[in-house]
Amino acid sequence: MTALLIRLDGPLQAWGDASRFVRRHTRREPTKSGVIGLLAAAQGRRRTDPIEDLAALRFGVRVDQRGRLVRDFQTAIRRTGRKPAPMPLSYRYYLADAAFVAGVEGDAELLHGLDQALRTPTFPLYLGRRACPPADAEVSLGLRDTTLDEALRSEPWLARPWYRSRQGRTVHLDLLVDAPPGTPDAETTRDVPLSFDPVRREYGWRDVLRLAPVEMANDLGRDEPDFMAALGGA
Structure with a gap:
């Protein structure tokens, strides 16, 4: 398996799966469609090209740095004739300062081609919306000769130092991760x-099935206060 x-x-990401009209929401984790x-x-x-082979890939994501939700309030004016016509007010939601490790699992030859494409992309890459470019030019983390679940569990933590501290x-x-239809506890x-x-x-x-969290040691982390010790010394 590969x-x-x-x-x-x-800096900003937006992963909407149910945005309608003037409210453009984002999920807390990247979407498969995005x-x-x-x-x-x-x-x-192109947008009209077939994507059945990509949609068939098994998808998963690990939340390395949980971002904060921010809202952008937008207005616009459409000029028709002599008088400008106000457009409906819109609200766009984003994740700020978030980081994820996403992965796809499937045919090794297809994944090899995708890995090469991510390193030299034909079109600009963005994180959900065009206004959200990646912070790092190197988007691909490479191929792993293992299952998607194991690859996501074993990949080093990618959070920024300020977040780790x-x-x-x-x-x-x-x-x-993606789960078979009808899996208990799946969304x-x-x-x-x-x-x-x-x-x-x-x-x-x-x-979508939420698996047991991935435990990581944090050498930049702070010590948790020992409240029981404080009570015992009182």
């Missing part, structure tokens, strides 16, 4: 891209 790992790290779109852009696929000596990173979400064609975008359903 897995391809991807670094998703940037990452498949990134891979398709790296390969130079605010955590404890041991951290637990959330881990979410069902409409997040499988069937077509990116702007005339008629289509998405299918997938089951």
